[in-house]
Amino acid sequence: MVDLHTHSTVSDGSDPPARIPELAASAGCTAVALTDHDRLDGLAEAAARAEELGVDLVPGCEVSCEWAPGTLHVLVYFVEPGEGPLQDELSRLQADRVERNRQMVDRLAAAGLPVTLEELAAEAGGEGAGRPHMASILVRKGVVGSVQEAFDIYLGRGRPGYVSKARLSPRTVAELARGSGGVAVLAHPLSLQLGHIELASAVAELAGAGLSGLEALYGRYSPEERAVLADVAHRHDLVVTGGSDHHGTYKPDLTVGTGRGDLSVPDTTVAALAERRP
Numbered sequence: 077m078v079d080l081h082t083h084s085t086v087s088d089g090s091d092p093p094a095r096i097p098e099l100a101a102s103a104g105c106t107a108v109a110l111t112d113h114d115r116l117d118g119l120a121e122a123a124a125r126a127e128e129l130g131v132d133l134v135p136g137c138e139v140s141c142e143w144a145p146g147t148l149h150v151l152v153y154f155v156e157p158g159e160g161p162l163q164d165e166l167s168r169l170q171a172d173r174v175e176r177n178r179q180m181v182d183r184l185a186a187a188g189l190p191v192t193l194e195e196l197a198a199e200a201g202g203e204g205a206g207r208p209h210m211a212s213i214l215v216r217k218g219v220v221g222s223v224q225e226a227f228d229i230y231l232g233r234g235r236p237g238y239v240s241k242a243r244l245s246p247r248t249v250a251e252l253a254r255g256s257g258g259v260a261v262l263a264h265p266l267s268l269q270l271g272h273i274e275l276a277s278a279v280a281e282l283a284g285a286g287l288s289g290l291e292a293l294y295g296r297y298s299p300e301e302r303a304v305l306a307d308v309a310h311r312h313d314l315v316v317t318g319g320s321d322h323h324g325t326y327k328p329d330l331t332v333g334t335g336r337g338d339l340s341v342p343d344t345t346v347a348a349l350a351e352r353r354p
């Protein structure tokens with residue numbers, strides 16, 4: 077079993093990077109990818125712990141993309157921290173996120189909700205703060221009853237606290253990933269909220285734009301949804317990938333390796349993806 081989608085404190089997960097391979101080993105995974113939003117900073121720490129445990133650490137990250145009329149997420153694998161086209165673009169996205177957090181804090185203040193940048197940094201444990209951390213602070217202050225309510229009322233698209241962030245096209249991410257020696261995969265495809273026919277044409281377009289895989293085996297999908305998506309992937313010559321999208325306490329229903337208990341992504345997935353490297 078492997079898990080190719082996890083988050084740590086480097087973005088919006090609650091577990092430190094070194095904890096991810098520990099959870100993977102306990103779950104019986106032979107490999108685990110750390111895929112923090114826009115950041116590769118946790119990979120060295122995770123890789124060191126993974127090596128001690130005999131787990132294969134697949135370097136990765138998750139990038140938000142523009143996909144009119146909405147957005148989608150692309151997972152990138154096999155890109156290490158350092159110099160390179162994707163790495164350089166990630167630095168720009170990180171700088172944009174810092175500015176966006178400032179603007180969102182201002183908007184929340186204007187809506188009568190005092191959340192400071194200091195509180196945000198403390199909640200995130202340093203850099204990489206985003207909306208889930210703001211939601212958590214609002215819950216703790218008793219402003220809302222849940223993280224979901226925070227998104228629904230204040231933080232979601234079009235709500236008073238929302239500010240959009242810089243986004244690339246999936247084609248650009250795929251090109252940058254290849255330029256950095258990696259591969260790109262469409263994350264949680266049902267987030268596109270498309271029917272069967274529209275989804276198939278979107279996947280065809282994304283395959284044409286250079287994506288190599290489709291995350292059919294996603295933690296929150298039913299066995300039926302996973303089977304349908306795996307079929308879509310096969311028909312477009314995409315690798316069927318999968319992962320839990322573990323975020324620790326920020327998504328408490330999802331566990332490394334097993335997702336909600338029924339996930340099992342085959343070991344062969346990592347080699348199948350590696351074959352698509354440039």
Ligand code: AMP
Binds near residue numbers: 088206224227228
């Ligand atoms: P950010 O990158 O700061 O815009 O935050 C994006 C993260 O917020 C996603 O990875 C999700 O974990 C979470 N998120 C986005 N939209 C919602 C929503 N409507 N309800 C709950 N969580 C959400």
Ligand code: FE
Binds near residue numbers: 113323
């Ligand atoms: Fe997230």
Ligand code: FE
Binds near residue numbers: 138263
């Ligand atoms: Fe995502």
Ligand code: ZN
Binds near residue numbers: 081082083321
């Ligand atoms: Zn994710």
